[in-house]
Amino acid sequence: MRRLEADTLRLLYRGRLASCNYDCSYCPFAKRRDSADTLRRDAAELQRFVAWCEQAPETLAVLFTPWGEGLVRRHYIDALVRLSHAPRLRRVAIQTNLSSNLRWLARANTQTLALWCTFHPSQLAQATFLRRLDLLRDAGVRFSVGMVGQREDIAAIEALRRALPGDVYLWINAFDPRPADYYSTQQIQRLSAVDPHFPRSLAPPPSLGADCRAGDTALSVDGDGNVRPCHFVPLPLGNLYDGSFRRHRAPRACPNAHCDCYIGYMHRRDIGHERYFDQGVLERVMDGWPASVRQSPAASPPLADFAP
Helix, strand or coil, rough: CCCCCCCEEEEEECCCCCCCCCCCCCCCCCCCCHHHHHHHHHHHEEEHHHHHHCCCCCEEEEEEEECCCCHHHHHHHHHHHHHHCCCCCCEEEEEEECCCCCHHHHHCCCCCCCEEEECCCCCCEEEEEEEEHHHHHHCEEEEEEEEECHHHHHHHHHHHHCCCCCCCEEEEEECCCCCCCCHHHHHHHHHHHHCCCCHHHHHCCEEECEEEEECCCCCCCCCEEECCEEEEEECCCCCCCCCCHHHHHHEECCCEEEEEHHHHHECCCCCCCCHHHHCCCCCCCCCCCCCCCCCCHHHHCCHHHHHH
């Protein structure tokens, strides 16, 4: 595994792709189809981004965060394979539902590649999902596993936890948007017993003024190459392709009251997040699980385990 260093520039890329082969009831992109023109533009823009990464002087780590499912599109597979072999890339990862054919893994450099995998029990049988994870293990690919914490899926979450190898961390995203009384105390305890980090997703600490990598060693990039601090801070920081972004890179405090999404708060320096995830922070892999988390918030005040 290639190591991420403190000065590694993390790029979160989100292009035009917004189509998905799943139809999850809560997702606005469920069974959405992009036009042929949109897919052509997305492929061309992605190819441009990959070419830039291959030539960039910076040491890079890239996470693709498409609105839709990227791995059912050839251009995302080709991008992952190419970037996995780029000498200055420390990591390349993508968020995926893991529904696609995985034969392409044989072409990738598994020292660089990682997959962020989400299980959707309404769309795929658990046994099928687990077989796909076995393929990743056999190929030597790093991966994370997680689920959306819908109340009706708590039993499925617990079943997946029992079925996964003990050294695989299972993350849970709090269902959102939700009413204030969406979870009962017992449900919070059950979910926290599976994922000790669930309380942070449920009740994120204030982020206004927080010390963050975003805008400095972490940047958000869109299909046109426009650069912003992160997906949740729209401040323009120039463009990737004309190099103007480099003039605007600087440490800066978070301008948002709260940061409630992992791909945002993983960049915060003030909450000690990297002491849990270490080299797996970008792809959400918790190295050393379960020893890396000593105490479950299910038996303690919420967020007690996450004090700086």
